[in-house]
Amino acid sequence: MxxxxxxxxxxxxxxxxxxxxxxxxxxxxxxxxYTFIKAGLDKLPHPDGTEAAVRAYxxxxxxxxxxxxxxxxxxxxxLGIALALGLFxxxxxVLLALGLCSFLVGITSAWARGLNIDCGCFGxxxxxxxxxxxxxxxxxxxxxxxxxxxxxxxxxxxAAGDWLFGRRD
Amino acid sequence: xxxxxxxxxxxxxxxxxxxxxxxxxxxxxxxRTEPPPAAVxxxxxxxxxxxxxxxxxxxxxxxxxxxxxxDQATALPAHSAVTR
Numbered sequence: 304m305x306x307x308x309x310x311x312x313x314x315x316x317x318x319x320x321x322x323x324x325x326x327x328x329x330x331x332x333x334x335x336x337y338t339f340i341k342a343g344l345d346k347l348p349h350p351d352g353t354e355a356a357v358r359a360y361x362x363x364x365x366x367x368x369x370x371x372x373x374x375x376x377x378x379x380x381x382l383g384i385a386l387a388l389g390l391f392x393x394x395x396x397v398l399l400a401l402g403l404c405s406f407l408v409g410i411t412s413a414w415a416r417g418l419n420i421d422c423g424c425f426g427x428x429x430x431x432x433x434x435x436x437x438x439x440x441x442x443x444x445x446x447x448x449x450x451x452x453x454x455x456x457x458x459x460x461x462a463a464g465d466w467l468f469g470r471r472d
Numbered sequence: 473x474x475x476x477x478x479x480x481x482x483x484x485x486x487x488x489x490x491x492x493x494x495x496x497x498x499x500x501x502x503x504r505t506e507p508p509p510a511a512v513x514x515x516x517x518x519x520x521x522x523x524x525x526x527x528x529x530x531x532x533x534x535x536x537x538x539x540x541x542x543d544q545a546t547a548l549p550a551h552s553a554v555t556r
Contacts, residue, residue, distance in 0.1 A: 362534055401520060404489065405527060408482065412531050415478035416538045454496075 321458070328459030329389075331449040335399065336387030338446065343380030345426035346372075356428020359420040360409050378402075386453075389462025396453035403447045410439050479532045486528040493517050 346353045354372035357363060363371055382402075385395045406424070413420055414436040421431045422439045453459065497513045 361538070362531060401523070408527065408531055412478065412482075412535050415474055415535055 325460040328456045335449045336383045339379045339383030343376040346376035356423025396450045400450040475535045
């Protein structure tokens with residue numbers, strides 16, 4: 304005699320999982336959005352300081368540093384707001400992940416070259432006597448993990464994009 | 473020597489990013505119910521790939537250049553008011 308064992312999860316658990324993932328996604332969206340909005344707002348009023356921080360990395364050609372320092376806070380602000388609101392969440396998360404990869408490259412390359420600089424991620428920057436490279440790398444890796452989660456999870460709760468474009472995928 | 477190993481790691485990480493991006497685009501086209509046009513996804517991937525390759529090349533050059541102490545890649549012009 305064979306007995307049939309139902310190994311499927313109860314329907315409530317199956318229906319709950321996407322909901323939990325979506326609300327975790329909302330938390331990640333708000334946290335990462337707030338972080339980038341804060342980074343943009345901290346840098347925006349101090350373009351000269353941001354430019355000096357960019358130059359301290361000694362990575363970009365000298366002529367490009369000014370344009371990069373002008374564009375970076377604006378991009379951080381726009382992407383942060385879009386993420387917090389849930390507009391084009393996955394596309395924004397991909398862009399933020401690529402940006403975070405570039406920040407990680409900048410920090411680790413300064414570390415490898417033996418430079419003593421502050422990352423300048425939230426204003427400030429330039430030479431310091433006691434750089435915190437490991438701390439900054441781990442922090443950015445955490446942000447990168449959140450951005451990756453937002454790309455993978457597809458749906459987040461309370462996303463303005465869903466209301467505006469009526470997405471139900 | 474640290475710089476050389478850094479560049480090796482950077483190139484490996486860049487290659488990993490390109491491979492993951494390639495997988496991601498194919499996965500999106502295969503699984504989404506309403507995928508964006510393939511040309512848009514592959515165009516975006518090509519743009520990202522160019523940035524990754526150029527970024528990797530530039531960073532590798534700067535890091536290896538700093539190894540010999542000349543630092544030609546980012547040398548400031550003589551009239552620069554910015555101090556490093």
